[in-house]
Amino acid sequence: MVAVAHGSRDPRAAATVAELLGAVRERCPGLPVHASFLDHGPPAPDRVLDGLARDGAEDTVVLPLLLTAAYHSKTDIPGVLNRVRHPRLRLRTAGTLGPHPLLMDALERRLAEAGAEPGDPDTAVVLVSAGSSDASANATIARLAREWRPRGWWDVVPAYASATAPGPAEAVTALLDAGAPRVAVASYFLAPGYFADKVRNAALAAGAAAVSPVLGAAPEVADLIVRRYDEALVASCAATAV
Incomplete structure (x- = not known):
């Protein structure tokens, strides 16, 4: 391989x-x-x-x-x-x-490590990917967010680190303004780097309570x-x- x-x-x-x-x-x-x-x-x-x-x-x-x-x-x-x-x-x-259900399980594992228990009804989630010039790739992230909502979260919305909107800070702010008790950011990145760091810093500055580590191993x-x-x-x- x-x-x-x-x-x-x-x-x-x-x-x-x-x-x-x-x-x-x-x-x-x-x-x-x-x-x-x-x-x-x-x-x-x-x-x-x-x-x-x-x-x-x-x-x-x-x-x-x-x-x-x-x-x-x-x-x-x-x-x-x-x-x-x-x-x-x-x-x-x-x-x-991706997309695959195993990646959603991995995202929840990483969120739990960051202090956001899977399916917490008082936690809204921002699912953040790198973003792409390919509209179908961005649409895939939006669909994953919709499919994740029934797992019990207050809400799940998509965001993108580049190429399209909303950005992570914008999404966090919108959820807090809508009344979400707590917002956690799920980092849909395989490995650390520029985008993952950018998302973490922007999300925490906007008021996110937790940002998950990258999926990694x-x-x-x-x-x-x-x-x-x-x-x-x-x-x-x-x-x-x-």
């Missing part, structure tokens, strides 16, 4: 990806798991795949460590794979991690990676059979 993360100049991001993939290796002993990054640091996915091909690999799953399907999964990763010229290396591409995320890997294998076998 070649896992493809966004990449960051913040060294905490690569360390978090390494920890997460370590948890995946524990779940799948014997499965070679390689990290790669689209930006800001090595190794690049095509370099990893070239190395595997030179070592004689014939089959691998490329798995995006991305929380929504947007520009990186729709354009960047296919572009990288188009540069890989090894006819004996068969590539299977897994789906992005939450057990649910590691489980989901294994599931996406298995799904890619099954889908490839089904396509071959047809």
Whole structure:
């Protein structure tokens, strides 16, 4: 498996990806798991795949460590794979991690760690993602917020760190003005970095009572990676059979 993360100049991001993939290796002993990054640091996915091909690999799953399907999964990763010229290396591409119920469970785990008990009727939640120029990716976050409301929270609303509105501070302020007794922010980020720090600072300044840590190596995320890997294998076998 070649896992493809966004990449960051913040060294905490690569360390978090390494920890997460370590948890995946524990779940799948014997499965070679390689990290790669689209930006800001090595190794690049095509370099990893070239190395595997030179070592004689014939089959691998490329798995995006991305929380929504947007520009990186729709354009960047296919572009990288188009540069890989090894006819004996068969590539299977897994789906992005999100959306998936396991990510909602991981978000609630992280909120609990920040002091917001899951389903607390006196707590409103702001679900914050990075934001995207891809409207469908932003719509996915809004849908996840709607689907999360029935779990017992006072309310759940979406927000975005960039590209579109509302921002996290705006969303926190709106909930407090609407009468929410307490507002917690759920950080829909895989790894620490600029956006996660920006969201935390803005949300706390606006009056949020808690901001969750990034998803990182939450057990649910590691489980989901294994599931996406298995799904890619099954889908490839089904396509071959047809």
